[in-house]
Structures are given as C-alpha cells and as structure tokens.
Amino acid sequence: MSCHHLMRRAFYSKHTFSQVKQLSRCWSSAAISPKVTPGFVAEVKNIVGGSNVSTADAVRDQHGHDESYHGVEPPDVVAFAESVDHVSQVAKLCNDNGVPLIPFGSGTGLEGGINASRGGLCLDVTKMNNILAVNAEDFDCQVECGVTRVTLNNYLRDTGLWFPIDPGADASLCGMCATSASGTNAVRYGTMRENTLNLEVVLADGRVINTAGEGRRTKKTSAGYNLTNLFVGSEGTLGIITKASLRLSGIPEATISATCHFPDVQSAVDTTVQVLQCGIPMARIEFLDEVSIDACNKYSHLDLTVAPSLFLEFHGFEAGLQEQTKTVEELVKMNNGSEFRWATDVDERNHLWKARHDILYACMALRPGSKPYSTDVCVPISNLPEVIVRTKEMIKEAGIIGPIVGHVGDGNFHIFYPVHPDDHETLKKIKDVSYEMALIAMELNGTCTGEHGIGIGKRDLLVKEIGEEGLNVMKQIKACLDPNGIMNPGKVFF
Numbered sequence: 001m002s003c004h005h006l007m008r009r010a011f012y013s014k015h016t017f018s019q020v021k022q023l024s025r026c027w028s029s030a031a032i033s034p035k036v037t038p039g040f041v042a043e044v045k046n047i048v049g050g051s052n053v054s055t056a057d058a059v060r061d062q063h064g065h066d067e068s069y070h071g072v073e074p075p076d077v078v079a080f081a082e083s084v085d086h087v088s089q090v091a092k093l094c095n096d097n098g099v100p101l102i103p104f105g106s107g108t109g110l111e112g113g114i115n116a117s118r119g120g121l122c123l124d125v126t127k128m129n130n131i132l133a134v135n136a137e138d139f140d141c142q143v144e145c146g147v148t149r150v151t152l153n154n155y156l157r158d159t160g161l162w163f164p165i166d167p168g169a170d171a172s173l174c175g176m177c178a179t180s181a182s183g184t185n186a187v188r189y190g191t192m193r194e195n196t197l198n199l200e201v202v203l204a205d206g207r208v209i210n211t212a213g214e215g216r217r218t219k220k221t222s223a224g225y226n227l228t229n230l231f232v233g234s235e236g237t238l239g240i241i242t243k244a245s246l247r248l249s250g251i252p253e254a255t256i257s258a259t260c261h262f263p264d265v266q267s268a269v270d271t272t273v274q275v276l277q278c279g280i281p282m283a284r285i286e287f288l289d290e291v292s293i294d295a296c297n298k299y300s301h302l303d304l305t306v307a308p309s310l311f312l313e314f315h316g317f318e319a320g321l322q323e324q325t326k327t328v329e330e331l332v333k334m335n336n337g338s339e340f341r342w343a344t345d346v347d348e349r350n351h352l353w354k355a356r357h358d359i360l361y362a363c364m365a366l367r368p369g370s371k372p373y374s375t376d377v378c379v380p381i382s383n384l385p386e387v388i389v390r391t392k393e394m395i396k397e398a399g400i401i402g403p404i405v406g407h408v409g410d411g412n413f414h415i416f417y418p419v420h421p422d423d424h425e426t427l428k429k430i431k432d433v434s435y436e437m438a439l440i441a442m443e444l445n446g447t448c449t450g451e452h453g454i455g456i457g458k459r460d461l462l463v464k465e466i467g468e469e470g471l472n473v474m475k476q477i478k479a480c481l482d483p484n485g486i487m488n489p490g491k492v493f494f
C-alpha cells in the first residue's frame with residue numbers, strides 16, 4: 001500500500017463525514033498525488049484543452065463523492081473529455097505515468113464508485129452527450145457515454161419507443177452500464193445486462209474496442225465470449241465505456257397503476273409470486289413496508305393506509321389490461337389484501353411514482369438533518385419474506401429506523417436508514433445490521449447487491465459471495481486488461 005493511500009485511509013478513519021467534507025478540502029489541496037505533477041497536468045491540458053482541466057477545490061470535491069453516505073475523496077485533477085480520442089489519449093497518459101483514472105458518469109451512484117480513494121485523475125464524460133443513432137424499426141439506439149436516460153427518453157418521445165430501465169435518478173446511460181443498474185421496471189424489461197447490445201470501450205492503455213464487434217447491434221449473438229457483459233457491472237475498473245448500443249421498447253398503448261395493502265409482508269410477497277406464476281407481465285411491482293408508507297404519506301402528501309403495500313403498474317392494450325387487473329385483484333383478495341386504489345390518469349400516476357422515487361428524501365425527512373445509508377440485497381423471490389422478516393427483527397432489536405422498499409418482483413429490496421453523520425453509535429448499529437442482512441441474503445442463495453454494485457462499500461462481501469477462486473479469476477481478468485492497475489483502483493476489490 002502506498003504512503004499516499006495510507007495517509008488517506010488514516011485520515012478518513014479518524015474523522016466524521018462532515019469533518020471529512022471540510023478538512024479533505026485543505027488536506028487534499030496540500031497533498032497532490034506524487035504522480036500528478038504540474039508536468040502531467042500540462043500534458044492533460046494538451047490533450048483535452050486547458051478549459052477542460054480543473055484542479056480547483058470545488059470541482060475536485062464535486063467529483064469526489066456520489067449520492068451515498070461515503071465521505072468525500074477528491075481526485076487530484078478533473079478532466080472533461082469531449083471525444084473518444086480524448087479518452088484514449090488521457091488513458092494512455094495515465095497508464096504511462098501510473099496515475100489512477102476514475103470515470104465519472106453523473107455521480108448518482110450509491111456505493112462510492114467515483115471516490116478517488118487513491119487520488120488521481122477523474123475523467124468526466126458528461127460533455128460526450130450525443131445521441132448517435134435511433135434505429136426505430138430495429139428497436140435500438142446508440143448513445144455517447146454522457147447521455148442520460150431522461151435525455152434519451154425525451155428525444156425518443158415522438159418515435160413511439162422508450163428506454164425503460166429506470167433507476168429513479170437521471171443517471172448517464174454508460175454509468176448505468178458500468179453499475180449494471182435496473183430499478184422499478186426491471187421485472188418486465190430486464191436490467192442493463194439484458195438491454196445492452198454493444199459497447200465501445202477505451203482500455204487502460206488507450207486501445208479502443210467494440211465488445212460485440214464494430215457496428216454490431218443484434219438482439220442475439222453466440223460469437224465467442226460475452227465481452228459486453230464483462231464490462232456491464234465493471235464499475236470503471238476495466239475500461240471507460242464511451243458508447244453504448246441499447247435496446248429500446250415500444251411505448252405501451254395503455255398504462256394503469258394501483259396500490260393495495262396487506263396484513264403482513266408474507267401476503268404481499270405471496271401475491272407477487274402468484275401474479276408472476278400466472279404469467280401476468282407486470283411492468284412494475286414494488287413493495288413498501290409500513291414505515292415507508294408512513295414516510296411517503298408525510299413527505300409526498302399521500303393518504304395511503306399505513307401497512308405493507310404493493311405499488312403496481314400494468315402496461316399493454318386496454319382490453320388486455322382489464323383482464324390482467326381483474327386477475328391481480330382476485331389474487332390480492334385471496335391473500336387478504338385490500339381493494340385496489342387506482343391511479344388511472346396521468347397526473348395521479350405521476351404523483352404515485354414520484355412519491356415512490358422520492359422515498360429516499362421521505363425517509364430522510366423522518367430524521368431531519370440526516371443522511372441516507374442505503375442497502376441493496378436480492379434473493380430468489382421465495383426467500384424474500386424470510387430475509388425481510390429477519391431483518392425487521394434486527395432493526396427492532398437495534399432500535400433504529402429502517403424503512404424497507406423493494407423491487408419485489410425481482411426479489412430485490414433496499415433499506416434507507418436516515419442517520420446523522422455524527423451519530424456514530426447509530427451508524428455502527430446500521431452497519432452491523434446491514435452486514436448481517438447481506439449475510440442472510442447470501443445464506444438464502446442471494447446476492448449482497450442486486451443493482452447498486454460493490455464500489456467501496458461491499459468489497460469484503462464480494463469474496464464471501466463469489467469465493468476465493470472466483471475472486472481470483474476476476475482479479476486475473478482485471479490484471480490482463482489493466483496490468484498497471486490504473487482503472488478506478490480500490491473499487492470492487494481491495
């Protein structure tokens with residue numbers, strides 16, 4: 001471990017989040033990574049242009065943290081790339097000089113993926129924001145790395161197509177590839193894994209590859225190893241994704257949303273399993289426990305019954321939807337659930353889903369001044385009640401507030417703990433419960449992260465999940481593609 005790294009580690013272990021935020025600014029401006037010399041910065045300026053490079057504290061701080069509870073770890077320098085050629089030349093320069101290179105999409109990640117734990121250069125790709133092609137008849141498109149999902153969907157509006165993967169935040173599409181994101185629509189439309197056809201990637205040494213071959217954009221391929229899916233979920237540790245070819249879906253003719261509530265978690269999950277067993281193609285089926293519903297009611301001005309609930313959305317043709325909703329209503333009743341509360345018009349629907357996506361802010365409002373500590377596990381759906389019930393017991397025993405929200409159709413759920421960064425006692429309890437919950441999920445054949453990734457937060461859990469040998473294979477792949485270890489070091493692995 002380098003001296004630079006040790007200093008950073010010691011620094012962050014001794015200070016609270018807010019202290020770190022203030023102090024890291026003074027410390028980091030004094031202690032520029034030894035490899036990021038004025039000469040190095042001048043070379044970066046030669047490549048991307050002087051106005052596209054910044055060593056200003058405010059810019060470095062802004063690039064040194066995502067939306068998670070992890071503290072700020074600013075890079076030494078931030079460069080804004082405008083083309084794949086910029087990216088390639090900057091990568092080569094970093095590689096030749098052993099400077100850590102951290103790709104920055106839009107900074108909405110939740111596991112500290114963009115923290116510059118070992119200093120170095122943060123490469124912001126937000127200026128590479130062209131939508132390069134929409135092949136409407138083939139249901140696909142190609143975008144540059146800085147295009148966000150909302151921008152793409154606005155652009156697609158008149159084509160009758162949309163890109164359905166919705167992590168709530170307006171993330172960059174290549175950042176979403178990098179974290180293998182999903183969200184509320186995944187139960188129907190899949191995750192980034194199923195919706196990515198091809199990627200242009202700049203490797204650590206500056207080489208540019210197309211993971212499925214240049215120009216390929218087929219729904220299927222059996223041609224060799226699946227390099228596309230090697231880079232999906234690689235969290236910036238294998239290369240910089242500069243373009244993505246993505247699948248698109250048809251905008252459904254009709255959309256209906258509804259909510260209903262249940263006496264307990266088990267009945268809500270049983271209903272979900274039965275709905276899916278009936279082959280009903282739910283677009284969204286989200287679980288909110290009573291604590292989350294209470295938070296939503298208060299924050300988003302809803303008046304839902306405070307009980308474990310499902311938020312449902314159906315996509316299709318009017319006639320088909322009537323049959324589908326009727327069947328689901330019957331299943332809800334069979335499981336002692338309530339009548340449906342419909343959200344048929346567009347405003348009601350938008351209000352409902354905005355409330356769902358604002359849950360993070362609703363949870364923070366439960367403890368004013370708090371920051372969110374989020375978790376993300378996924379299990380085979382039949383094991384969902386057990387992991388939720390056991391976690392709720394731990395939360396009760398620890399005496400902490402832990403609202404539960406889940407993409408229940410995928411067996412995936414989160415807890416958003418609102419915590420004051422200076423409240424070490426509560427933070428410790430939250431960390432302990434979260435760790436235990438991840439172990440329970442794994443014991444029940446699940447994963448420690450369904451969609452937020454490993455980042456810096458879950459590195460110790462990855463080895464437990466994959467096993468020593470599996471992890472060694474991952475490390476060998478990393479060493480093969482990035483022999484100097486410059487790509488986002490300290491993420492995914494220690």
Ligand SMILES: Cc1cc2c(cc1C)N(C[C@H](O)[C@H](O)[C@H](O)COP(=O)(O)OP(=O)(O)OC[C@H]1O[C@@H](n3cnc4c(N)ncnc43)[C@H](O)[C@@H]1O)c1[nH]c(=O)[nH]c(=O)c1N2
Nearest residue numbers: 105106107108109113167171172175176181182236241451
């Ligand atoms: C309120 C809210 C709600 C949600 C979420 C966030 C927030 C703030 N998220 C998490 C988040 O939106 C998700 O992780 C995004 O995919 C991150 O995309 P960014 O562009 O912000 O990447 P960001 O810039 O945060 O980077 C994330 C990681 O990807 C790497 N990276 C970024 N761009 C890259 C590129 N071009 N090439 C290579 N590596 C790159 C980075 O180095 C880093 O390791 C989420 N997620 C989810 O799956 N489901 C959900 O339901 C939600 N919900």
Ligand SMILES: CCCCCCC(=O)C(=O)O
Nearest residue numbers: 067068168360372373374
């Ligand atoms: C600390 C932010 C937690 C937001 C998690 C968002 C998410 O995955 C979801 O709402 O679903």
Ligand SMILES: [Mn+2]
Nearest residue numbers: 183407414451
């Ligand atoms: Mn989620």
